[in-house]
Amino acid sequence: MPGDIALTRPAFHSQQAHMRWIRTTLVSSPVWMMATIVLAQTPKTLNVEFVGELQLNRPAGQLEVPPTSDIYVSGDYAYIGTFAIDAHELYIVDVSDPAQMALVATVPITGTAHDVKVDGDIAVVAGHPTDAGLGGITVIDVSDPREPQVLSKFTAPCGDGVHNVFLRARRAYLAHASCPGLTVVDLTDPSNPAVSGTWLNTIPGFSNIIHDIFVLDDIAYLSDIVSDVGGLVIADVSDPDVVSTLSTISVPEGTHSAAAADGYVYYNAEFNPGSAMRIADVRDPSNPVEVGQIRAGDFVTGSFLGSHNPFIQDGLLYWAHYDSGLRIFDLHNPAEPIEIGYYVTGNTWGVQPYRDGIVLISENTLSGVRAVRFTPPAHAIRSLDISEYTFVLGRGAMPDLQITARTEPLPGAAPAPIASVSLSAPNTPGLSEIQLTAAEDGQFVGLVEIPDDIILGRHALQVLLEDGNGRTHQATTGFTVYPQDDVVITSDGLDPRWEQTTLLSAQVNYEATDEVFAGSSAIGIDGFGFNVQWSTTDPVPASAYRSLRFAIHPGDTDPGPRPAINVYLNERPTTVKVVGGAVPLIDLEKAEWQEVEIPMSDFGFGGDFDIEHVVFWGTLRGSFHVDEFRLVTGAPSRGTAVLEERQQTQPTNSALGRNYPNPFNAETIIPFELTEAADVTLTVFNLSGQGVADLVQGFRLAGTYHARWDGRGEDGHHLASGTYLLRLQTGTLTQTRKLLLLR
Structure with a gap:
């Protein structure tokens, strides 16, 4: 299913390679096409209604309709490009009657038509190289949009062309998305464009690969797209030919595009399964402060590809989302936007409001433009x-x-x-x-x-x-809702609710007595490698359980040069490496019982699935034992006294804070923050790795929390003095801190 797929945007040596990957991934994938066909037939909406649509013409000799790219609305006309390597056209559409939109002009473009902007009578199309010619910008006179005239073509100094353009003060700011930096082009004479400035970011820690640029009130927001060395760069362009860096915000996933209004900037990554829109206060552009994040409330295709371009007008954020179509947020509280409308389509590239509530959508599945009407709720x-x-x-x-x-x-x-x-x-x-x-x-x-x-x-x-x-x-x-007790898989043999459905390369004795962890027997495994699957006909909801726990005794096994012990659930979206990963969970050199506890979030489903199979496999050779395989309930203990408080804030990062006081005697306060709603586990462990107190379990909304703990364990008794480990786990975060209890 699309929700089980996570795309990683590879590093590309050329923009053509980038485009081929986009085209193959977004257009040729059977999964993608299946999803978009369904969405086109049954759009899901909130306060948005369909008005009209127009599928655009095929280029001459083209059998397939090329996918459209971004959209720009100026007056009563929408300007729409194409991003396919073998489709090189700009479409101009009369949208004055949104129910009966009409294509009035088509302009051939030398490269792709990835982006288009209009300023007065001038349109500029940005593109990448194709077999037909080099990439760059095409400057077009649109004083009469029905009779556009190409005035000039400018080949970008960067050999891979131009990905995004912004027009201001008769300048075109060019972002290349593969070559470093920006190029500023003077369009005072649009028939003779000339380079009037360049820019490179000199602040370390950034890639300089700028994907998009947005300018408002002499401040430019430059989107550095490369993960781990990307983010948002804020620059002064009061002199239109001199781009001066003011500040930066590092973003682990990189930044694809941004839009700003009223002292705040909203910026997001591309091909990002998390699909977060970050928010920063930039009223002082030299000192930006990230204040929160938002997400679309409905990922229709399971957040397969994530988000794309934002556009802000009249206190509303219009967000084009690859997976979830048009998303509309109210910004009257700019740090805490509220989603108040959506219209779900497949592979939405760009959106822009027109007038009277009409919003125009450039949508790849349609390969055209769709008009919808948004009517906001009163409350x-x-x-x-x-x-x-x-x-x-x-x-x-x-x-x-x-x-x-x-x-x-x-x-x-x-x-x-x-x-x-x-x-x-x-x-x-x-x-x-x-x-x-x-x-x-x-x-x-x-x-x-x-x-x-x-x-x-x-x-x-x-x-x-x-x-x-x-x-x-x-x-x-x-x-x-949690169960009071664990689900036992093996304890003194295989539990009757489970059966062994797979056994490869090994022999299993469910009544071994030579090494026992608990009870009267354990499971003995003898083999040249092993693969055991246990299955149940009564599926277990993973969200009701905290972890999978078991004990293992390495016995006389030969680990070999590359030992591996692994566990996965169901169809293996994520395999947990007990041994063989960066940090082994047990020591194979110790011939003694060792406990392993794997949080449900480590299995990669997001915790919201039914467990039908548990698979235990590895490469050990010889005899070893396991015991007490069980799914540990997420229920908080009766004895632990915890008071939890929540503040309605929008943290910028999910994090476990430092408890105070520390050391403590009677009580300590443990702060933690969540940027989004999530299943949360806050647990106290002793230094042997045993859980001694469950402080927080279950679904929590975004906000700032304070858990007060009185130092008692699950049995209700006071714990002994000593050092303990406090661990916070969500679907995307695991953090651990030490705390000291003094009696």
Whole structure:
């Protein structure tokens, strides 16, 4: 499935190689085509409705419709390029009637038409080399968009052409996306463009490969795209021919593009499964401060490729998302945008508002332009809070869950009262839809009865606000139901709920008594390498369990030159290397029992899947023993006293803070921050690696948290003085700190 695929953008020695990879990956992939066909047939929308579409012409002799690239709207015309290597055209479309858009002109381009910008009567198309000629820019007179005239062509000093262009003060700022730096071209005489400046970033730690450029109020935002050595570069262009670096922001995944407004800049990576849009306060451009991140609320194809180009106008962020189409965010609180609309299409390259709520979409699957109308809701849900994030099945009657939705009016929308705020759990049998009741200060509250026989795992709650105009806004939160006990796979033999379904290269004795970790017997394995699979017909929800734990005794095995012990679940999206990775989890030289505990997040599914198979395999030769294979419940212990508080902030990084006081006696406070909602585990271990207290378990919203711990273990007794390890785990983060308990 697309959600199981993670693309890594390789390093390219030329832009042509980059383009071939894009074309092969995005256009030729059967998975991609299957996904986009489905999406085109059944678009999913929020406050956005279809108006019209236009599939653009094929170039002469072209059998397949070429994929379109970016879009720029000027007046009543949309200018759209093509990025296929063998399609070299700019399309000009009359969009004055969005329901009946019309192609009015086609302009041949020497290279690709990757990007287009318009300033007054001049359009500039940026492109890369093709078999037809060198890349660079094509300057076009569009004073009459129906009769465009090519004024000049400029071959970029960079042999790989131009990927992105920005027009300002009769200058074209050229980003090459493969050659270092920027080129500034003087278009005072558009028939004779000339280089008037160049720029290279002299601050160390950056690649200088600039993918996009955006300029606002004499400040340029340059997107350095290379992961690990990329980010955002902020520069002064008050002298249009002199680009002066002011500051930088390092971004591990690199930066593809950016847009700025009202003292904040919004920037994102490309081919990034996380698909985060980062936000920085740049009111002082010499000292930018990252203040948060946002994500599209609905990854339709499983975040296969991620996000693309942003565009900001009139307090709204329009975000073109490869996987999830058009996404619209309200920016009246610029550091904490709220998603208030979307229209899901496949492989959306660029979006731009036109007028009267019309938004134009350049969409590769259509290979054309689509017009939609966005009508914002009068109100939005700013936050959701619930009284419990964790429930344990088997510990008495389930308490009711209290939910509070905080709403606020949206500026610029047609005024209307809130008609209703409802809560539903569409994937949880037994939870009925309820109407929340209006309280003070825009809050709506309600109680949810949790049935005593609710199924284990993660449960999503959806709150839907509808205004008097029929427009809606939705927000989600959730809770997790844990079992009271572990799921045992092997203990004194194979548990009856599991069966051995695969055995290769080894013999297994489920009643071995020569080495026993717990109980009366263990599992003896003797082989020349081994591969054992255990399966259950009663799938286990992984989100209800913290980890997979087992004990292993290396016995008399011969590790060999490249020893390996591995575990994976189901169809192996991620194999956990017990031995054979960078840091082995056990020591094969020690002929003694050693415990291994693998967090569910290490198995690569995001924790939200059903476990049907556990596979244990490796290269050991000889005899060894394993015992107590089990899935460890994520339920918090009864005895550990923990008070948890959450602040509604938008942290810039997920992190485990330093506990205070440290050392401590009666109580310590443990801060941690989440940039996005996630399943969270906060656990205390002793120095032997044994978990002694579970402080936080389950789904948590983004925010800043403080967990207060009284130093007691899972059995309710006070732990002994000493050094302990505190570990925070989310789907993407593992951090450990030491804390000292003094009695």
